[in-house]
Amino acid sequence: MMSEQYGILLVSHVAELADGLVRLLEQAAKDITVQAVGGTEDGGIGTSFDKIMAALNEMQEPEILAFYDLGSAKMNLELVSEMTEKKLWICDAAFVEGAYLTAALLQADTPYEKIREQLQDLYVK
Amino acid sequence: MLQESKAVMEMLTVETARTWLSLFIGKLETNEKNLNALDGSIGDGDHGTNMLRGANELKAKLAEDMQIGLSDLFKIAGMSFIKKTGGAAGLLYGQAFLNMSQSLQEGDDLLGSLANGLEGIQKIGQAELREKTLVDVWAPVMEDIRNQRLSLDRINAHVTSTKEFQAKKGRAAYVAEQLNGHIDPGAASCGYFFEAMLEAGVYDE
Numbered sequence: 001m002m003s004e005q006y007g008i009l010l011v012s013h014v015a016e017l018a019d020g021l022v023r024l025l026e027q028a029a030k031d032i033t034v035q036a037v038g039g040t041e042d043g044g045i046g047t048s049f050d051k052i053m054a055a056l057n058e059m060q061e062p063e064i065l066a067f068y069d070l071g072s073a074k075m076n077l078e079l080v081s082e083m084t085e086k087k088l089w090i091c092d093a094a095f096v097e098g099a100y101l102t103a104a105l106l107q108a109d110t111p112y113e114k115i116r117e118q119l120q121d122l123y124v125k
Numbered sequence: 126m127l128q129e130s131k132a133v134m135e136m137l138t139v140e141t142a143r144t145w146l147s148l149f150i151g152k153l154e155t156n157e158k159n160l161n162a163l164d165g166s167i168g169d170g171d172h173g174t175n176m177l178r179g180a181n182e183l184k185a186k187l188a189e190d191m192q193i194g195l196s197d198l199f200k201i202a203g204m205s206f207i208k209k210t211g212g213a214a215g216l217l218y219g220q221a222f223l224n225m226s227q228s229l230q231e232g233d234d235l236l237g238s239l240a241n242g243l244e245g246i247q248k249i250g251q252a253e254l255r256e257k258t259l260v261d262v263w264a265p266v267m268e269d270i271r272n273q274r275l276s277l278d279r280i281n282a283h284v285t286s287t288k289e290f291q292a293k294k295g296r297a298a299y300v301a302e303q304l305n306g307h308i309d310p311g312a313a314s315c316g317y318f319f320e321a322m323l324e325a326g327v328y329d330e
Binding site: 040041044045046047048049050070071072075076078079 | 169171175207208209210211212213216217219220249250294295296
């Protein structure tokens with residue numbers, strides 16, 4: 001089953017932005033794990049290495065497709081990817097569209113390589 | 126030449142490195158508002174506050190343990206900035222410090238560790254020269270050390286040079302044209318880092 005192998009991680013500078021996107025994705029992919037993390041440790045605007053690492057560790061799936069909003073979220077993800085045992089693929093696609101497409105394709109059991117291929121059209125970063 | 130570069134290396138000791146980092150923390154404390162103001166040109170205006178968060182964490186860690194070795198000093202600095210800053214700059218400094226730590230562990234000298242630090246910055250930031258980032262200070266400072274001509278004036282000139290460059294990285298790139306003539310805040314904090322290095326006597330002409 002795809003849903004046991006792959007999960008989606010959403011990283012935003014603002015917690016509510018990531019949480020809101022989870023709600024949107026759940027509509028398209030009810031069986032896919034979508035984990036959200038946003039904001040700094042003190043609830044401010046930004047991203048936190050520790051919070052991202054903790055969010056990732058909560059996920060059961062060994063392979064994670066990660067989407068992010070702005071630059072430092074990506075940098076944090078890259079640092080996290082060096083220190084985790086999970087396979088983390090950081091996707092430069094548009095945050096909302098990329099994550100939504102991925103969720104829908106995972107729900108439809110689309111092979112990983114095909115998903116990556118389809119995401120190419122949504123690269124904006 | 127070989128001997129001279131060795132002389133530079135010998136100045137980087139656990140004592141001078143500790144002073145270097147402490148002076149850097151002090152400059153970030155003093156200049157929090159300046160850095161915020163420089164960053165204000167692109168809207169969020171938090172570079173000084175972010176950097177200070179990392180600096181305060183490092184300050185606490187340094188006070189906790191007086192027996193830290195040279196390589197571990199930079200490792201602790203790296204993790205402090207990565208974990209506490211919340212912005213892109215903290216991650217770039219953090220990765221630079223982690224890379225420096227790794228180099229020092231392997232016995233590299235000041236230049237070698239700074240070179241590896243720059244590699245870390247460029248790996249996660251993907252910035253090249255003249256793109257209005259801290260790379261525009263870090264790289265020419267290394268060149269100055271190599272040519273034995275580093276001074277406070279040179280550092281300031283490198284910081285000021287970012288006025289002329291057009292931003293291509295980060296949120297600054299979205300408003301690149303409006304930023305022409307502005308000093309990059311990351312370049313400014315990087316200037317403080319190297320000023321602190323000079324003042325700590327890590328580098329001696």
